[in-house]
Every structure is written in C-alpha cells, then in structure tokens.
Amino acid sequence: MKASEPREYHGVKWHEPIIFELSCPGERGIILPEVEQEIADVVGDIDQLLPRRLKRRQSPSLPEVSEPRVLKHYLRLSQETMGNDTNNSIGLGTCTMKYNPKIHEQLVRNPKLAELHPYQDERTIQGILKIIHELNRFLTGISGMDHYSFQPSGGTQAIYANASVIRAYHEHQGEGETRDEVITTIFSHPGNAGAPSTAGYKVLTLMPDEKGFPDLEMLKSMVSERTAALFITNPEDTGIFSPNIKDYVDEVHRVGGLCVYDQANANGLLGITRAREAGFDLSHFNLHKTFASPHGSMGPGCGAQGVVEKLKPFLPGPLVDFDGEKYFHNGNKPLSIGKVRKFYGNVPVILRSYAYIMTMGEEGLRDVSEISILNNNYMLKGMREIPGCTVPYSEGDHKLEQVRYSWEDLFKETGVGTEAINRRTVDYGMQNYFESHHPWIVPEPFTPEPAETYSKEDIDEYVAVLRTIAEEARINPDLVNNAPHRVAIAKITDTSPMTDVDKFAVTWRAFKRKQAVPQ
Numbered sequence: 021m022k023a024s025e026p027r028e029y030h031g032v033k034w035h036e037p038i039i040f041e042l043s044c045p046g047e048r049g050i051i052l053p054e055v056e057q058e059i060a061d062v063v064g065d066i067d068q069l070l071p072r073r074l075k076r077r078q079s080p081s082l083p084e085v086s087e088p089r090v091l092k093h094y095l096r097l098s099q100e101t102m103g104n105d106t107n108n109s110i111g112l113g114t115c116t117m118k119y120n121p122k123i124h125e126q127l128v129r130n131p132k133l134a135e136l137h138p139y140q141d142e143r144t145i146q147g148i149l150k151i152i153h154e155l156n157r158f159l160t161g162i163s164g165m166d167h168y169s170f171q172p173s174g175g176t177q178a179i180y181a182n183a184s185v186i187r188a189y190h191e192h193q194g195e196g197e198t199r200d201e202v203i204t205t206i207f208s209h210p211g212n213a214g215a216p217s218t219a220g221y222k223v224l225t226l227m228p229d230e231k232g233f234p235d236l237e238m239l240k241s242m243v244s245e246r247t248a249a250l251f252i253t254n255p256e257d258t259g260i261f262s263p264n265i266k267d268y269v270d271e272v273h274r275v276g277g278l279c280v281y282d283q284a285n286a287n288g289l290l291g292i293t294r295a296r297e298a299g300f301d302l303s304h305f306n307l308h309k310t311f312a313s314p315h316g317s318m319g320p321g322c323g324a325q326g327v328v329e330k331l332k333p334f335l336p337g338p339l340v341d342f343d344g345e346k347y348f349h350n351g352n353k354p355l356s357i358g359k360v361r362k363f364y365g366n367v368p369v370i371l372r373s374y375a376y377i378m379t380m381g382e383e384g385l386r387d388v389s390e391i392s393i394l395n396n397n398y399m400l401k402g403m404r405e406i407p408g409c410t411v412p413y414s415e416g417d418h419k420l421e422q423v424r425y426s427w428e429d430l431f432k433e434t435g436v437g438t439e440a441i442n443r444r445t446v447d448y449g450m451q452n453y454f455e456s457h458h459p460w461i462v463p464e465p466f467t468p469e470p471a472e473t474y475s476k477e478d479i480d481e482y483v484a485v486l487r488t489i490a491e492e493a494r495i496n497p498d499l500v501n502n503a504p505h506r507v508a509i510a511k512i513t514d515t516s517p518m519t520d521v522d523k524f525a526v527t528w529r530a531f532k533r534k535q536a537v538p539q
Contacts, residue, residue, distance in 0.1 A: 024480030026488050029449035031507040032099040039093060040528050043083035049090060081529070100508035102451045110399075110474055110482045111445065111453025113422040113467030114209070114257055116285040116309035124312070124375050128368035138363035142348050148367060149347035152340045155324075155374045162385070163283070163303050164296020165326030170307075170365030171336040175284040176211035177360060178304035178323025179251065182280050183219035184357040185302065185327065185334040186249045189278065192334075192355060199248035199277070205234040207256035209282055210457045216251060228461075232260045232413025239271055247277040254281065254298075255288065257457065257467060258412075259396070259419035269299040278302065278331075284323070285309045287471055288393050288421030291386030295326075302327050311373035322369040336360045391472040392421040395479060399423075399470050402483035408433060408490050412462050422469035424462050431464045436493035436500045438464040441486070443511060444503035448485045 021027065055063075063069075085093075103109065109117040128134065136148060156168045172178035183202070190199045204212040205226040213223045224242050226234040234252070250272040255261040262268075269279045281300040283289065287310050295303040307313050308321035315321070327335060336359055338351035349364065380388065397418050403409055408430025411423060431437040438455050446452060456465035470479050493500050502511060517523045525531035 023477040024484060026448050026481065026485045029447065029506060031102075031446075032096075033508045034096040034100060036093065036096050036100075038528060039083045039085065039090075042085050042089060042093060044086075044089075045084055047084045047086050047089070049085060049087040102446065102449075102507075104451070107449050107451050108474075108478055108482055109451040110470045110478065111451060111466070111468045113259075113424075113454045113469035114285055115315065115454065116287045116306075116421075116469060116471050117315065117451075118287070118312055118471040119473035120312050120314045120372070121376070121379070124372040127375055128371055133367065133371060136367060142346070146347055148371070149340050149349075150342075151374050152364065152367075152370055153342055153347055155370055155377070156340070158374070158377050159305060159324055159326060162290060162294070163281075163305070163326055164294040165300075165303050166329045167332045167335060167339070168324050168326045169335045169337065169339060170322055170324055170370055171360050172304070172323035172325050173361050173366065174308070174321035175209065175282070175304060175306045175323045176215055178306075178325045179209075179211045179215035179280070179282065180219060181323075181325050181336055181357065181360050182251075182302045182304065182327075183216040183221065183249075184360075185325075185331055186278050186280070187219060187221075188334045188355065188357050189331055190248055195276070199246060201244075201246045202249045202251055203239065203242055203247065203272070204251040205253070205256060206461055207232075207234075207258050207260075208251065208253035209257065209284060212251035212253065212280075212282055216249070221248060228413065232256075232258055233262045233264070234268065236264065236267055236271070239268055243271055243275045243277065245275060247272060247275050249278040249280055249302075251280045251282065253284070255420045255422075257422075257424060258414075258462070259421065259423040259467075260414050260417075261288075261420050265298045273299065283310075285421070285469075287469075288389050288396070290389045291382065292389050296328075301331060307369050307373040312376040313369040313372040322366045322373070338364060340364065388472045389421075392470070393418075395470040395472065395474060396421050396423065398476070399468070399479045399483060402479070403486070406483070406487050406490050408493075409486070421471070422467055424456060424465050424467045426462050427464040427466065430490055430493060434493040434497045436497045438466050440501045440503060441489050441493070442466065444489050444492070444500045445485060446504045447506045448488075450482065450485055 104117050104119065133148065136145065142149065152170060159168050160166060172181050187196065190196045200222055201224055202216040202221045203224045203226060207228060213225065217223050226238055229235045250268060252268065254265050272279050278301040279299065281295040281298065281303040283295065283303055284306040286305060303326045305311065305324045306321060307324055308315050325335065333353055333355040334357055337353050337356050338349035340347055341350040400419060400423055403425055404411060408427060410426045410429055412426050427438045427441060442452050442455060454467045456462060456467060489500060504510060525534055
C-alpha cells in the first residue's frame with residue numbers, strides 16, 4: 021500500500037486500573053539504605069534539621085507499588101495513547117501540532133536545567149537568564165512588540181494578563197471606570213471574550229459579514245469613549261486573514277482604546293506580517309504551538325505576552341534585563357499588574373523555543389509559514405473534492421494555515437455529523453480533529469491544520485481517510501455513528517461524570533470522597 025492510503029489500525033486495549041488501585045501494602049520500588057554512621061556524625065539527625073512546620077503528621081497517601089509494576093502500568097497507558105509521534109495529528113486546527121525536535125528534550129533534561137532552582141543566586145544562572153533575555157529579543161523582532169513577559173502559562177492566561185495590563189493602563193490614565201467595554205469577534209479564540217469578561221469587562225461581539233470578515237461597519241457603531249480595547253485573532257479560526265486589519269485597529273485607536281493581537285497560532289505569519297505594522301499595542305504567542313514546544317493538554321505551555329513601550333511598566337514581572345555585564349531579574353516595577361504565576365515562567369518551554377528559533381533562523385521561520393500555507397491550500401483542494409464537504413465563507417479564496425470546513429451537506433443526506441466522523445477518524449489511526457468552539461456558527465464544523473512538518477503523503481492520507489468515512493456514511497451510517505470500534509476506549513455514552521457536579525472529580529481522592537458520601 022502507499023503511504024498516502026488509509027491504513028489498517030487497531031489500538032492496544034488494556035483494562036488497566038489506575039495506579040492507586042494497583043497499590044499493594046508493603047510493596048516498594050526502592051528501599052533506601054540506612055544512613056552510614058560517618059555521615060550521621062557529620063550531618064546529624066535529619067529530624068532535628070527539619071523545622072517542625074515542614075514535618076508531616078502522617079505519611080502521604082501514595083500508592084505502594086514495585087518498580088516493575090510502575091513500568092508496566094505506564095508503558096501500557098502509553099500504548100493506548102495517540103499522539104504526534106505515532107499518529108497523524110493534522111486535525112488539531114488552531115493548535116499547530118507540529119513535530120517537536122527530540123534534541124530539544126535532551127536540552128531540557130540536562131541536569132544544568134532540570135535541576136535549576138528559581139531561588140538560586142542570579143550569579144549561578146546567567147546562562148538561562150541570557151536565553152530568556154535573548155528570546156525576548158527574538159520575539160520582539162518577529163512581532164514588532166517592544167517587550168515580552170514569559171509568565172503566563174498559556175494563551176488564555178496571556179489574554180487575561182493583557183486584559184489586566186489594559187485595565188491598569190486606563191486606570192493610570194484616569195479612565196479606569198469609564199472604559200469598561202472590550203470588543204472581540206465571534207471567530208476569535210473564545211479566550212478573547214472569556215478572559216476580559218473574567219477581568220470585569222463587558223464584552224461586545226462582532227459577527228462576520230458575507231465574506232467572513234468581522235463587520236467593520238458594525239465595529240464603527242460599537243466603539244465609544246467606553247471602549248477599553250479590541251481583542252482579535254487574525255487569521256481567525258476560519259483560516260481567513262483579514263487584509264483590512266489595520267482599519268479595525270485605527271477605528272479603536274480613534275476613540276482611545278487599545279488593540280490586542282491574539283497570535284496564539286501564528287504558524288502562517290512568521291516573517292510575513294507583524295503586529296507592529298498593523299498598529300497593535302499588545303500581543304501574545306503560544307510558544308507551545310508556533311515555536312515547537314510540545315502541547316501537553318493545556319500545559320506545559322507559555323503564552324509569551326508582548327507589549328509596546330508605553331505598556332512595559334504594567335507587565336507582570338520580574339522581567340530579565342541586562343546591564344552590559346550581567347543578566348538580572350528586574351522587579352522594580354511599581355505599576356506592574358504583579359505575578360500571574362510563580363517565578364519567571366516555564367523555563368523548559370522557553371529553552372525549547374529558543375533552540376527552535378536559533379535552528380531555523382530568519383529565513384527558516386519564513387519558510388515555516390510559506391510551507392504551512394502551501395500545505396493548507398493543497399489540502400483545501402483535496403477536501404473540496406469530497407462530496408458532502410463544503411467551505412463556508414470566502415468560497416474559492418485561499419486560506420492561511422487552517423480552514424474551517426463543514427459536513428452540513430453530508431449530515432443532511434446521511435444523518436452522520438462531525439462528531440461521529442471525528443470519532444471514526446480514530447479507527448484509522450488519526451488523532452481526533454478539532455471541530456469548533458461553540459456556538460457552531462459554521463454548521464457541523466471541523467478545523468484541520470497541516471503545519472509545515474507534515475509531508476504531502478501525510479496530507480493525502482488524511483484526506484483519503486475523510487473521503488473513506490464520507491463514503492461509509494452513505495453506505496452504512498450506523499458504522500460511523502457508533503464509532504470508534506478499534507481503539508482503547510469505545511464510544512462513551514454516559515457523559516454525566518464530566519457534567520454532573522455530584523459525579524465530577526478532578527483527582528482520585530476527590531472521586532473516592534464523593535463515593536463515600538451517600539447520594
């Protein structure tokens with residue numbers, strides 16, 4: 021068979037208990053030797069060295085398991101897991117799931133970094149401080165912003181931090197109470213509405229015009245002396261890039277508001293366009309997307325938060341500065357919004373991104389965007405040829421690094437919608453695709469993104485799988501609607517543990533506590 025054809029796949033399925041259920045009283049993975057008398061004579065009694073407030077009153081409730089049992093447990097779980105190293109992950113649009121170079125993992129596991137402690141004397145961590153400072157310079161060049169903070173743990177926290185900076189800025193200008201509204205668009209990342217709302221702002225939402233662009237005339241009717249900021253993603257989640265982006269920015273600036281560019285996934289923009297030239301005041305990058313650090317399901321991540329010069333005093337800190345001789349944490353920022361997480365950011369993610377940018381260089385980063393756009397439009401051509409699949413908005417136009425497609429026609433014909441197709445892709449060894457944020461403005465949506473690291477064969481295989489599933493929907497819709505069939509976890513029909521507050525628990529111990537309470 022060809023590499024581009026749908027392949028037979030059957031996932032490993034272990035009826036594997038969780039680690040706490042594998043616990044066997046008295047079992048140990050390692051038994052520490054007794055302290056040698058010569059060492060005890062020098063060090064003294066460990067019980068006397070620890071302050072009383074740091075001592076546990078009872079042993080922690082940890083599973084008691086041997087080393088072989090632990091190894092088998094986690095290897096079995098890994099065999100049941102789909103991911104970019106083993107499967108085709110084109111489908112996760114807006115998340116930029118690209119190949120993560122393994123040399124970067126060697127860098128972050130080096131003891132010099134792995135054993136780094138945030139309270140170390142700055143004289144002993146000049147190397148990593150230099151890398152943080154240099155990455156700040158790289159991102160300012162890529163975006164045109166003037167300064168970056170690496171404190172936010174991800175994109176949405178960076179949006180929240182930007183909303184907090186905006187509030188602090190307007191308060192400093194004496195307009196904090198007046199400017200209480202922010203504007204975003206329906207196809208921007210949902211964090212652009214959720215984070216400012218959490219920060220206390222009233223959120224106004226722009227809907228698209230007939231081309232799919234945010235309605236500029238509607239924006240003109242929304243802005244006023246109450247406008248604090250515009251939060252916008254461009255290209256939006258549809259993959260449509262608005263060439264008139266500066267018109268939106270100018271309109272908000274006209275009434276004294278600030279403008280925030282959400283560049284959480286900027287894989288189609290590197291070296292081509294910058295936030296600065298569009299007039300933006302704030303921006304953020306997700307280092308765990310565009311700059312090739314692994315995702316990890318909402319973490320480990322870093323939403324690098326960038327601002328223009330006038331907003332630097334409000335950034336969360338400390339920032340890393342250089343005085344010509346040494347790098348140091350500069351926490352002398354009386355106007356700062358304060359920390360949004362501990363210490364100075366997710367250092368392994370920062371190092372991976374630094375290494376990626378150093379490897380690619382200026383020309384390489386532009387190549388990333390050009391190949392991403394080429395891959396996306398090549399796939400767009402193949403997807404348009406699948407009966408039942410349509411491309412709402414800007415029909416016939418090229419898109420950037422992703423597209424929001426629709427299975428509406430197939431659903432009307434067969435009763436098979438995007439959620440069923442999504443589950444069925446797993447039977448072909450594909451990681452689930454991203455459908456859409458709610459509400460579904462595009463009916464029966466799905467949003468794949470073939471980043472620059474996918475080959476032509478990868479894209480052909482992905483399209484072939486979706487074409488096969490569309491054919492299956494016409495021949496045997498129940499097969500697709502009841503998918504998946506060949507993976508570790510079959511179709512879940514009872515979703516109440518994820519939605520019922522009486523059943524939902526985020527930890528094993530919380531689950532056990534709920535079990536113990538009579539319902």
